[in-house]
Amino acid sequence: MTILLVDDNKVNLFVIEKILKSDGIDQFVSCQSAKEMFTYLTCPSNQWQNVEVILLDVMMPEMDGIEACRRLKEDARFKDIQVIFVTALEDKFKLSEALDVGGIDYITKPINKVELLARLRVAQRLKSELDWHKKQESNVARELNLAARVQQSLLSPSINQPHLSITASYLPSSNLAGDLYYWHKIDEHRYACILLDMMGHGVSASLVCMYISSILREAISKLTEPELVIAELNRYMNLLHNEQENILYYFTAVYLIIDTQHKTVEYVNAGHPTAYALVDGTKTVPLSQTSWAVGFVEDMTVQKALLTYETSLQIVLFTDGVLEAMEPDEFKADKKLQIIASSNWTHEQAPIDYLVCPTLQQNQPDDMCVVLIQAT
Numbered sequence: 001m002t003i004l005l006v007d008d009n010k011v012n013l014f015v016i017e018k019i020l021k022s023d024g025i026d027q028f029v030s031c032q033s034a035k036e037m038f039t040y041l042t043c044p045s046n047q048w049q050n051v052e053v054i055l056l057d058v059m060m061p062e063m064d065g066i067e068a069c070r071r072l073k074e075d076a077r078f079k080d081i082q083v084i085f086v087t088a089l090e091d092k093f094k095l096s097e098a099l100d101v102g103g104i105d106y107i108t109k110p111i112n113k114v115e116l117l118a119r120l121r122v123a124q125r126l127k128s129e130l131d132w133h134k135k136q137e138s139n140v141a142r143e144l145n146l147a148a149r150v151q152q153s154l155l156s157p158s159i160n161q162p163h164l165s166i167t168a169s170y171l172p173s174s175n176l177a178g179d180l181y182y183w184h185k186i187d188e189h190r191y192a193c194i195l196l197d198m199m200g201h202g203v204s205a206s207l208v209c210m211y212i213s214s215i216l217r218e219a220i221s222k223l224t225e226p227e228l229v230i231a232e233l234n235r236y237m238n239l240l241h242n243e244q245e246n247i248l249y250y251f252t253a254v255y256l257i258i259d260t261q262h263k264t265v266e267y268v269n270a271g272h273p274t275a276y277a278l279v280d281g282t283k284t285v286p287l288s289q290t291s292w293a294v295g296f297v298e299d300m301t302v303q304k305a306l307l308t309y310e311t312s313l314q315i316v317l318f319t320d321g322v323l324e325a326m327e328p329d330e331f332k333a334d335k336k337l338q339i340i341a342s343s344n345w346t347h348e349q350a351p352i353d354y355l356v357c358p359t360l361q362q363n364q365p366d367d368m369c370v371v372l373i374q375a376t
Contacts, residue, residue, distance in 0.1 A: 001127075002050045003028040003120070006037045006065070007057040007086065012109070016055060016086075019113045025120075034060060034068035041078060051081050052127045053120060058087040058098060058106075066098050073102035080130045082123035086111070144203070148175040151206055154213050156183045163260040164191060164375045169352030171361055171368040178205030178251070179319050179369040180213055184220045189261035192220045192229075195371050196253035196294075197272065197319040208249055212236065226255050226268040227302040230294060234302075237295025250295035254287060254317050260375050265307040265315070270294050273323060274334065276341035277307055278314040284342040287315070315373040316341040318355065321366030325356045345372060 003020070005028055007013050013030045020028055031037040037056075041048045054072070058065040065085055072078045085098045085106040095106055104126065105119050152170070159166040168181050178198030185191055194216060198205040212233060219232040230253070240249045254275050256267035269275065271293030277285045290303045307313075318337070320330075327333035340354055351370040352361060361368070 001027060001052040001124070004037060004040070004051055004054040004056075005030045006032075006034065006054060006060075006068070008032050008060045009057070012057070012086070012111075015111055016116070019111065019116055022113070023117055034063040034065070037068065038071075048077065051078075053082045053084060053123045055084050055086050055120075056103070058085050058089060058094065066094075066101055069098065069103055070101040080127065080134070082127050084119055084123055144175045147206065148172075151176060151210060154210065155181060159183065159191070164258065164373075165347070166191070166193060166371065166373050167347065167351060168369065168371045169350045171352060171364070173321070173364055173367050174202055176203055176206030177367040177369075178202075178209050179321070179367040180209050181317075181369060181371050182213070182216060182220075184217070186224060186257065190257055190259050192224065192255070192257050193317075193371070193373060194220070194229075194253055194255040195272075195317040195319070195369060196251045197321075197367070197369075198251040199249060208240065208251075211240075212251070224257070226257060226266050226304040229255055230268045230270055230291065230302045231300060234294045234298075234300045238298050240295070248296070250293045252293045252320075256287075256315070258313075258373065258375055263309050263313075263375075265309075265313070266304050267307065268302055268304050270302070271296065273318065273320050275315060275317045276338055277309075277316075278312075278342055278344070279307070279309045280311045280313075281344060284338065286338075309375070311376065313373070313375040314341075314345060315371075316345075316351070317371040317373070319367060319369045321364060321368040322352070322355055322370060324366055325360050325364050325368060345374075 005013055005016050029040060031040060040046050056065040056069060069083050072081065083103045085103045087106060088109040098106060104123060107115055107119055155170060166183055178200055181195045183191055183193040198209045215236045216233055219229045223229050223232055237249055252272035253270045254267060254272045256265050258265050267287055268291060269287055269289045270291045271289055275287040277287060279285055285307060290305055292300055323330050323333040326336060337355060345354055351372040352368060355370060
């Protein structure tokens with residue numbers, strides 16, 4: 001690893017070089033100005049990544065050490081290099097300014113050998129710790145990206161059948177989300193569909209979400225009926241409860257079965273925001289809550305509801321992050337959403353675009369998901 005010595009005075013550079021060599025340190029480069037320092041750092045052949053510490057003189061012509069340090073810290077490539085100021089100044093305000101721009105320490109002239117070497121060792125340890133943390137953060141980011149790809153692979157692809165179409169918009173607030181949707185073809189005329197919103201968001205919500213994802217696939221395939229599926233998911237969610245942690249894991253969900261032959265929808269709304277169905281193009285029907293959230297109580301009473309249609313059906317399912325993005329007042333947001341859901345949607349734009357304008361879809365604090373179901 002390399003130490004940069006930056007001082008416009010050759011005598012000062014000679015003194016520091018001699019101290020370093022006497023301690024067996026020979027990996028250093030001397031520069032007589034800030035400009036020369038930046039020339040060295042930006043030269044591709046010099047491998048600036050190896051620079052650990054810069055001993056930087058405060059008072060230099062053209063560009064002083066404080067301005068040089070400020071520019072270093074503004075550059076993502078160099079911001080982690082440790083800067084120790086070297087100064088003959090006794091002006092405390094100037095020293096305070098030097099530390100404010102990103103220097104970690106300072107030594108005064110005439111330079112004391114023991115003091116210089118001690119400060120260098122501290123700076124090198126700090127740089128080593130920073131490098132270690134950056135490596136760990138890079139590993140975590142890589143693993144989170146992989147987990148996000150795995151999670152998104154669990155989401156169902158759109159369906160576009162003669163009598164049924166299902167599509168979705170999925171906008172996680174971070175790499176990993178607590179929202180999940182899934183649909184399953186039961187037989188020629190029946191499809192099961194679920195949208196759930198796990199408590200919280202981020203890594204913990206995502207892990208629980210992926211845990212429940214594997215369970216709901218088997219539950220829907222074997223049990224099918226809304227009451228049985230939700231009861232089974234509730235049983236598994238209660239297995240996660242840990243009295244010592246005192247954390248309640250739960251999720252809200254709408255699970256429904258669409259029968260395009262008999263033109264019926266059986267559903268359970270487990271503590272989820274009210275969904276809306278446009279029946280036969282004229283009547284808007286709320287799919288209100290029929291039970292507690294899944295995992296909220298151990299002995300859960302699950303009730304299903306029935307919806308029928310004659311010619312057409314449009315159901316809009318969404319998570320509460322959508323309401324929050326639409327309007328700070330959730331009651332007003334729900335009223336607005338009900339009005340929008342009462343019109344016929346087309347596939348010319350994504351479902352989320354009907355509810356939240358694109359400029360508001362970015363950097364939301366909660367995950368957002370909208371599922372659009374249309375049947376004839």
